[in-house]
Amino acid sequence: MNDNIMIQVDDLKKHYLDGKVKALDGVSVSIYKGDVVAIIGPSGSGKSTLLRSLNLLEEPTDGHIYFEGVDITDKKVNINVHRQKMGMVFQQFNLFPHMTVLKNMTLAPVKLLKISETQAKERAMKLLERVGLADRAGAYPAQLSGGQKQRVAIMRALCMQPTVMLFDEPTSALDPEMVGEVLDVMKELALGGMTMAVVTHEMGFAREVANRVIFMENGKIVEEGSPSEIFDHPKSERLQSFLAKVL
Amino acid sequence: MKPKDRKKKLLIEAGVIALIVVVFAVVVLVDTFKFKNTYSLKADEAQEILSQTLALIPKKQSKTANGIVDRTHFTVKSVEAGETREQILHCEYETVDVLGLYNQYKNEWFADAYAYYYSETNQSMVNSAKVRQYMDEQLLAKLDEAETKSGSIDIHVYELQNKPEGDAYVISHAGTLFRIYLSNDALNGVFGGMVTVSDDIKNTKTIDYNGQSVDIEKKNTIRTGLADCFGLNNFSSAKPDASPYFVSLWNDFCDDFYLNFIKGAKWTYLAKGLITTLEITLLSALLGVLLGFICAIIRVTHDKTGKMMIPDQIVRVYLSIIRGTPVMIQLLIIYFVILLPAGVAKFPSAVICFALNSGAYVAEIVRGGIMSVDNGQIEAGRSLGLNYIQTMYHIVVPQAFKAVLPSLANEFITLLKESSVAFYIGVADLTQGGLKIRSITYSNFMPLIAVAVIYFIIVMILTKLVKILERRLRKDER
Numbered sequence: 003m004n005d006n007i008m009i010q011v012d013d014l015k016k017h018y019l020d021g022k023v024k025a026l027d028g029v030s031v032s033i034y035k036g037d038v039v040a041i042i043g044p045s046g047s048g049k050s051t052l053l054r055s056l057n058l059l060e061e062p063t064d065g066h067i068y069f070e071g072v073d074i075t076d077k078k079v080n081i082n083v084h085r086q087k088m089g090m091v092f093q094q095f096n097l098f099p100h101m102t103v104l105k106n107m108t109l110a111p112v113k114l115l116k117i118s119e120t121q122a123k124e125r126a127m128k129l130l131e132r133v134g135l136a137d138r139a140g141a142y143p144a145q146l147s148g149g150q151k152q153r154v155a156i157m158r159a160l161c162m163q164p165t166v167m168l169f170d171e172p173t174s175a176l177d178p179e180m181v182g183e184v185l186d187v188m189k190e191l192a193l194g195g196m197t198m199a200v201v202t203h204e205m206g207f208a209r210e211v212a213n214r215v216i217f218m219e220n221g222k223i224v225e226e227g228s229p230s231e232i233f234d235h236p237k238s239e240r241l242q243s244f245l246a247k248v249l
Numbered sequence: 250m251k252p253k254d255r256k257k258k259l260l261i262e263a264g265v266i267a268l269i270v271v272v273f274a275v276v277v278l279v280d281t282f283k284f285k286n287t288y289s290l291k292a293d294e295a296q297e298i299l300s301q302t303l304a305l306i307p308k309k310q311s312k313t314a315n316g317i318v319d320r321t322h323f324t325v326k327s328v329e330a331g332e333t334r335e336q337i338l339h340c341e342y343e344t345v346d347v348l349g350l351y352n353q354y355k356n357e358w359f360a361d362a363y364a365y366y367y368s369e370t371n372q373s374m375v376n377s378a379k380v381r382q383y384m385d386e387q388l389l390a391k392l393d394e395a396e397t398k399s400g401s402i403d404i405h406v407y408e409l410q411n412k413p414e415g416d417a418y419v420i421s422h423a424g425t426l427f428r429i430y431l432s433n434d435a436l437n438g439v440f441g442g443m444v445t446v447s448d449d450i451k452n453t454k455t456i457d458y459n460g461q462s463v464d465i466e467k468k469n470t471i472r473t474g475l476a477d478c479f480g481l482n483n484f485s486s487a488k489p490d491a492s493p494y495f496v497s498l499w500n501d502f503c504d505d506f507y508l509n510f511i512k513g514a515k516w517t518y519l520a521k522g523l524i525t526t527l528e529i530t531l532l533s534a535l536l537g538v539l540l541g542f543i544c545a546i547i548r549v550t551h552d553k554t555g556k557m558m559i560p561d562q563i564v565r566v567y568l569s570i571i572r573g574t575p576v577m578i579q580l581l582i583i584y585f586v587i588l589l590p591a592g593v594a595k596f597p598s599a600v601i602c603f604a605l606n607s608g609a610y611v612a613e614i615v616r617g618g619i620m621s622v623d624n625g626q627i628e629a630g631r632s633l634g635l636n637y638i639q640t641m642y643h644i645v646v647p648q649a650f651k652a653v654l655p656s657l658a659n660e661f662i663t664l665l666k667e668s669s670v671a672f673y674i675g676v677a678d679l680t681q682g683g684l685k686i687r688s689i690t691y692s693n694f695m696p697l698i699a700v701a702v703i704y705f706i707i708v709m710i711l712t713k714l715v716k717i718l719e720r721r722l723r724k725d726e727r
Contacts, residue, residue: 059632097629113639168632
């Protein structure tokens with residue numbers, strides 16, 4: 003296997019209701035180190051399911067996922083260890099409402115990476131400073147705006163120092179004026195060389211930041227390529243009509 | 250709530266209390282006015298009432314008593330109307346000194362009586378009634394020897410609204426009913442000290458019989474004194490309460506209160522019971538919450554992941570049994586069927602029962618709480634690499650706990666009240682304390698109401714605390 007491959011997805015299937023609903027219908031894709039992969043497509047196309055399958059939040063019905071060379075769909079693999087290296091950002095932020103921003107960020111590193119509380123706090127404060135939220139460290143999630151919440155959620159994932167970041171429609175739940183601040187953080191992350199998989203409706207972001215774009219429909223990858231191939235020279239009719247609607 | 254609304258609510262509450270106080274005051278005032286003494290006795294009327302009373306006193310009991318009454322003369326010196334419906338008669342009296350006469354002859358009479366019955370029956374058991382009858386006859390025969398003595402007393406005379414049934418000392422005069430009250434001191438003076446001689450004879454233990462002294466064993470002593478002979482013990486010395494209705498109600502209440510709580514320190518039954526109740530409630534609530542959380546987590550884990558099949562089934566059976574049977578039966582079964590044979594004491598048995606009982610209800614409450622925590626929270630925790638238990642412990646349970654805290658507090662309140670069935674296995678809790686007082690004093694009102702009031706106050710305090718807690722939880726994180 004190629005050493006540069008971060009995640010290798012092999013004929014992944016996710017069926018509901020005894021196969022009547024096929025959320026993923028044989029998806030194969032490779033994500034290389036430093037890749038920024040944007041996954042686009044109409045709703046119900048399976049793009050979120052694919053993303054959530056990558057760290058096994060969705061258990062696939064069939065197929066294999068190799069993360070850093072390990073088949074994490076194997077029942078014997080301790081998925082928790084691998085999830086530590088896969089940061090995930092959710093549409094609804096999913097910050098822990100009963101903890102301060104700082105505590106949100108330091109909980110997992112202290113419990114899992116066996117670093118001291120002080121070290122974790124230092125690391126968290128550095129990250130917060132990077133996104134200009136250091137003064138909000140003691141605040142509770144309910145006291146933050148949507149954009150601030152999502153930035154904290156990204157920093158919480160980064161605090162674990164993951165090798166890949168998964169974004170599940172990170173800007174969909176935000177007010178339009180707050181989308182920019184979140185995308186800026188993601189852009190900076192991408193420029194820093196982070197491997198990212200982003201399910202998004204922000205075509206501008208996909209075009210500008212991603213180096214690869216995947217278009218999905220009905221649980222299948224319809225088209226895959228560089229942003230210019232996908233956005234400027236779409237081959238399939240379905241992609242053409244999709245882009246006509248969203249652009 | 251806005252501060253303005255709070256102020257308004259407080260004002261209304263104060264208004265309601267003020268209204269109750271005013272109504273009560275008006276009722277008491279009207280009552281007092283209504284029963285104010287309006288009838289003034291004249292001296293000759295008072296004299297007549299007294300002689301009527303004297304005529305009523307001893308008739309059926311003894312001839313001697315009649316002799317004494319015949320020799321007793323009252324002169325009413327003055328009449329004074331009391332504050333309420335009471336008239337106080339200041340009387341001069343002249344009577345015979347029966348006590349002196351009695352003391353002079355008692356040993357002689359008693360020896361005679363004893364000797365008579367001893368010779369008749371050859372037993373040292375004496376028939377006290379017959380001895381008294383004999384002594385009564387002797388006293389009557391000597392009555393003329395008694396010295397005359399005089400003194401003055403106050404006699405209380407009450408106007409009555411209605412004639413109480415079977416009361417011998419109620420006189421009708423000029424269309425008004427009167428009740429005469431003689432204190433023990435008054436009785437004693439007028440009737441020659443006959444009240445104080447009661448129990449006198451039991452001190453006589455050795456008498457001379459045919460030249461030899463004979464010990465009368467204690468059991469053969471005559472326990473009742475002469476006052477019995479003359480029927481004076483039937484004379485009510487209980488001062489009737491002539492106060493207005495509400496005042497006498499209050500007095501009755503105070504008496505009842507004294508009888509049920511103060512006398513013999515009976516309040517300690519309630520105090521100790523309350524402590525036991527609180528101990529049972531607190532201990533079983535703590536155990537119950539622990540048990541409830543464990544059960545809830547097992548159930549949720551099974552629902553969400555399909556794991557823990559067998560524990561889940563066990564928990565389900567436990568929940569349906571506890572929720573499907575009355576707590577009292579559970580208590581009786583746990584104590585008498587299971588724990589008593591195993592040698593477990595009552596108190597721990599009660600704690601175990603209530604812990605098991607509340608655990609089942611807490612489990613359902615907590616399960617609801619955990620289910621109400623957004624699934625995204627679990628996903629966020631798991632995506633960071635935390636395992637299921639860590640996610641539950643650090644993320645889900647704290648949030649669920651906050652969400653269900655008010656319900657848990659209510660469960661605690663329910664438990665406090667339910668713990669009252671502990672008396673079925675003889676745990677001396679608050680309820681048991683009340684019932685114990687009830688069985689001693691035979692009053693229902695005071696002990697039962699007291700128990701209810703104590704439960705109520707504790708529940709009110711807890712409810713208030715829960716409200717404060719809820720408010721603080723809502724303030725958090727905002």
